[in-house]
Amino acid sequence: MSQKALWSGRFKEPLSQAALKFSSSIEFDKRLYQEDIAGSIAHVEMLSACRIITAAEARKIRNALKAIHKEIETGKFPLGDEYEDIHLAIEQRLIQKIGPVGGKLHTARSRNDQIALDERLFLRTAIREIQKLITQFQRVLLYKSEKYFGVLMPGYTHVQRAQPVLLAHHLLAYVSMVERDYERLGDCLKRSNKSPLGAAALAGTSFPIDRMKTAKKLGFDGIVENSIDAVSDRDYILEFVSACSILAMHLSRMAEEFVLWSTKEFSFVQISDAYTTGSSIMPQKKNPDIAELIRGKTGSVYGNLVNLLTMMKALPLAYNRDMQEDKAPLFETVNTLRTSLFVMTHMLVHTEFRKEHLEEELRNDFTSATDIADYLVRQGLPFREAHEITGRIVSYCIDHRMYFGNLDLETLKTFSKHFEADIFDFLLPRQSVEQKKSAGSTSPQEVKKQIVHWTRVLKARK
Ligand code: ARG
Numbered sequence: 001m002s003q004k005a006l007w008s009g010r011f012k013e014p015l016s017q018a019a020l021k022f023s024s025s026i027e028f029d030k031r032l033y034q035e036d037i038a039g040s041i042a043h044v045e046m047l048s049a050c051r052i053i054t055a056a057e058a059r060k061i062r063n064a065l066k067a068i069h070k071e072i073e074t075g076k077f078p079l080g081d082e083y084e085d086i087h088l089a090i091e092q093r094l095i096q097k098i099g100p101v102g103g104k105l106h107t108a109r110s111r112n113d114q115i116a117l118d119e120r121l122f123l124r125t126a127i128r129e130i131q132k133l134i135t136q137f138q139r140v141l142l143y144k145s146e147k148y149f150g151v152l153m154p155g156y157t158h159v160q161r162a163q164p165v166l167l168a169h170h171l172l173a174y175v176s177m178v179e180r181d182y183e184r185l186g187d188c189l190k191r192s193n194k195s196p197l198g199a200a201a202l203a204g205t206s207f208p209i210d211r212m213k214t215a216k217k218l219g220f221d222g223i224v225e226n227s228i229d230a231v232s233d234r235d236y237i238l239e240f241v242s243a244c245s246i247l248a249m250h251l252s253r254m255a256e257e258f259v260l261w262s263t264k265e266f267s268f269v270q271i272s273d274a275y276t277t278g279s280s281i282m283p284q285k286k287n288p289d290i291a292e293l294i295r296g297k298t299g300s301v302y303g304n305l306v307n308l309l310t311m312m313k314a315l316p317l318a319y320n321r322d323m324q325e326d327k328a329p330l331f332e333t334v335n336t337l338r339t340s341l342f343v344m345t346h347m348l349v350h351t352e353f354r355k356e357h358l359e360e361e362l363r364n365d366f367t368s369a370t371d372i373a374d375y376l377v378r379q380g381l382p383f384r385e386a387h388e389i390t391g392r393i394v395s396y397c398i399d400h401r402m403y404f405g406n407l408d409l410e411t412l413k414t415f416s417k418h419f420e421a422d423i424f425d426f427l428l429p430r431q432s433v434e435q436k437k438s439a440g441s442t443s444p445q446e447v448k449k450q451i452v453h454w455t456r457v458l459k460a461r462k
Contacts, residue, residue: 005088006091006092020082020084023324024084024085025324026079026080026089027081028328029085029086030079031122031327031331033069033090034069035118035122036114037065037069039114039117040061040065040090041062041066042214042217042218043105043214044058044062045058046209046214046217047107047108050213052107052108052208052209057104060101061094061102061105064098064102067097068090068097071093086118087111087114091105091106108207110200110231112201112202112231112318113197113198113199113201115324116199116230119236119330120193120194120220123188123189123236124219126240126334127185127189127240128189129338130247131182131185131186133342133345134178134181134182135458135461136341137178137345138178141171141175141348142451144348145167145171145172145175146168146451148168148353149444149448150166150168151166151167151168151353151355152359152362152429152433153358153362161367163367163432163442164367164368164429164433165442166442166447167353167358169442172451172454174254178250181243181246181247184243187239188243190221193219193220193221194215194223194224195214195220195223196224196231197211197215197218198214198223198227199227199230201231202232202317202318204227228318231318231319232318234312234323237308237326237330238305238308240333241304241305241333242305245302245305247337248297248298248301248336248337248340251294251341251344252294252295255292255295256291258347262276262288267357268354268357270351270352271290271291271347272350274350275291275347275351276288276289277289290343294343294344300332301333301336304330304333311326362429363405364403365403366403366404367429367432368427369390369393371435372390372404372423372427373390374426375419375423375426376389376418381418389415389416396415404427405428407427409423
């Protein structure tokens with residue numbers, strides 16, 4: 001450090017270059033400069049309102065902080081690695097600009113409550129941003145559900161064709177899943193939107209500060225009551241990264257479906273050229289790299305969660321420098337989720353579903369087998385018996401290279417006398433879907449209900 005450290009009083013020697021380089025967090029926490037300055041301005045205004053410093057001193061400090069904000073924005077104050085962290089960099093610059101009065105800013109404050117404050121402010125913005133991106137993603141899913149309403153596709157279990165469903169129903173499943181991610185982030189925001197400022201190092205302060213005042217100025221819903229808790233925990237980050245891990249998992253599953261569905265083998269979707277890449281050797285290739293990367297980046301988000309949980313697990317109260325290591329995983333998680341959600345949404349916009357192919361695939365399969373069994377149950381047979389009979393019909397069709405649509409009543413009767421002419425209302429995939437009665441099922445009426453519900457919810461959302 002070219003200048004003396006702000007904490008140098010009790011030291012006879014300066015921090016070694018190697019130790020500074022090792023311990024500096026400026027490379028990461030410079031991203032918090034806006035939060036740090038906003039927190040300092042609120043703090044200094046409170047100090048003046050509580051008559052701990054004079055109004056003139058507060059004004060001087062506030063104006064200088066605003067000027068520093070501008071200097072950082074315009075690159076005039078490059079936050080280089082000669083600084084230990086963002087807090088000291090800004091304070092040092094403040095004192096440089098307005099002299100010793102700048103040193104009054106840190107009255108009744110510690111970097112321990114300062115960093116917790118900056119992070120909570122940062123998190124608030126990040127959560128709102130990610131929630132907005134989730135909403136946009138849901139809107140596109142909803143748009144596609146309406147566009148392809150009525151289109152059938154095979155629903156799967158074990159990646160084996162199971163029962164026919166509406167494509168819209170499948171897409172809307174993701175709307176519901178990421179809605180819970182939206183809510184989880186909202187819950188995290190509710191708990192984290194509390195001000196730790198005023199906890200000082202850990203024990204509070206003997207100055208007559210007003211913690212509620214700074215909390216209000218900064219838009220918090222209250223304060224983190226216990227001062228030791230306020231500087232010791234990072235559960236707000238852990239909760240956020242946990243919620244993001246689940247969200248990343250949801251995106252990854254959809255990305256995986258895009259990878260599968262865009263293969264020749266499935267051919268369910270056509271992703272536009274803008275969201276696929278070519279091979280450097282095989283001229284015919286069109287690869288779903290973007291979907292693969294969304295899937296792949298999920299690993300780093302999970303890694304960040306494990307990183308943070310492990311870093312925190314054995315820390316005695318209160319602050320420990322280990323906690324400085326929370327920045328990289330937090331920022332990286334925010335970056336990843338922001339870009340993955342954005343790219344996923346746009347890739348979906350630029351994807352067309354091949355509806356003729358989807359329905360053709362269904363015609364040449366046995367996905368309405370459960371409906372035949374259900375028919376026999378309605379004729380009075382126990383389900384197990386109906387299952388057995390239908391299995392034999394499937395086997396017969398396979399042996400004779402035919403599908404349910406090719407069967408006549410006479411043949412059906414050889415399997416069970418309970419078959420009547422109305423069985424032909426149940427043999428086809430579309431009939432299977434239309435016959436569904438239960439709430440939340442794949443029947444067009446039920447899927448329509450979901451569309452109406454989400455249209456209302458998403459319209460009301462900013
Ligand atoms: N750069 C530090 C961090 O991110 C700020 C708090 C430092 N506090 C201290 N007592 N050294 O955690």
